Amino acid sequence: MILLDGKKTSLKILEEVKKRVAELSRTPHLVVILVGDNVASRIYVNNKKKAAEKVGIKSTIIEFASDITETDLLNKISELNNDNDITGILVQLPLPEHINRSKIISAISPKKDVDGFNPENVGRLAVGMEPYFYPATPQGIIMLLDEYGIKIEGKNAVVIGRSNIVGKPMAQMLLKRNATVTICHSFTQDLDNKIKTADIVVSAVGKKIVRCKMGNKNSVLIDVGIFRDSNGKLTGDIDFDFVSPDCKYITPVPGGVGPMTIASLMYNASKIY
Ligand code: GUN
Numbered sequence: 001m002i003l004l005d006g007k008k009t010s011l012k013i014l015e016e017v018k019k020r021v022a023e024l025s026r027t028p029h030l031v032v033i034l035v036g037d038n039v040a041s042r043i044y045v046n047n048k049k050k051a052a053e054k055v056g057i058k059s060t061i062i063e064f065a066s067d068i069t070e071t072d073l074l075n076k077i078s079e080l081n082n083d084n085d086i087t088g089i090l091v092q093l094p095l096p097e098h099i100n101r102s103k104i105i106s107a108i109s110p111k112k113d114v115d116g117f118n119p120e121n122v123g124r125l126a127v128g129m130e131p132y133f134y135p136a137t138p139q140g141i142i143m144l145l146d147e148y149g150i151k152i153e154g155k156n157a158v159v160i161g162r163s164n165i166v167g168k169p170m171a172q173m174l175l176k177r178n179a180t181v182t183i184c185h186s187f188t189q190d191l192d193n194k195i196k197t198a199d200i201v202v203s204a205v206g207k208k209i210v211r212c213k214m215g216n217k218n219s220v221l222i223d224v225g226i227f228r229d230s231n232g233k234l235t236g237d238i239d240f241d242f243v244s245p246d247c248k249y250i251t252p253v254p255g256g257v258g259p260m261t262i263a264s265l266m267y268n269a270s271k272i273y
Helices: 006-023 039-054 070-081 101-107 119-126 136-147 167-176 191-197 240-246 257-269
Strands: 029-035 058-064 088-091 156-160 180-184 200-203 220-223
Touching: 006 039, 006 136, 006 257, 029 039, 029 070, 039 058, 039 257, 058 070, 070 088, 070 101, 088 257, 101 119, 119 167, 136 167, 136 220, 136 257, 156 167, 156 191, 167 180, 167 200, 180 191, 220 240
Parallel strands: 029 058, 029 088, 156 180, 156 200, 200 220
Antiparallel strands: none
């Protein structure tokens, strides 16, 4: 069993991004919008800012109280879309209940949508046109697979979870690389059998869901989940101790997909259209 070291790979990618930024004719400027006082969101946003600083990308966090109106938020996005100094816009999710998330994401210019969540970028990926940006988590996972020389073409890939942030774009990106993709979700029957026979498993659920005896000893297991178990320890979707002896590659939690997501986002933030 080989650990897929997301920490080490992310540092390599951040170095490459830093070089790329230094060679640009102008400095990219990422604006991160944080609405409300979600503790986890604040940590994520601060981590994004720190990573941006490290690679020479200018970043600004704009904070709004949780009672900001949808109109005011849309107006801010419009202002940022029209500001030539701003090259990337990211609205941290989740948003408060009274704000329509799809409306906000759709308002971000596709050419500044570093998350790749705008329907134009999602649609471009779906129809085989190049999106301006790929969503950071699945893009980071592909980068990690590529770093380890793991072949995707022709493989049976099982994606567990169908979120717009991870599951759906992950499936599209694996499909683009010529994998045969199965998307599993809460209504899927016989999940264990699908996992056992897969070549590549990507789990993005947020629950301990992968804990079967692997039938395919050459399988590659990617754990997107990160949460605290009943003892307060950070853990993922995959029962690492149970499953890891019977696979070829596996990501640790933490130190796997998490750091790759940040590096992948910085790669996106270094692009100027
Ligand atoms: N909340 C959880 N993941 C993400 C992400 O990738 N982007 C944004 N904007 N918010 C998130």
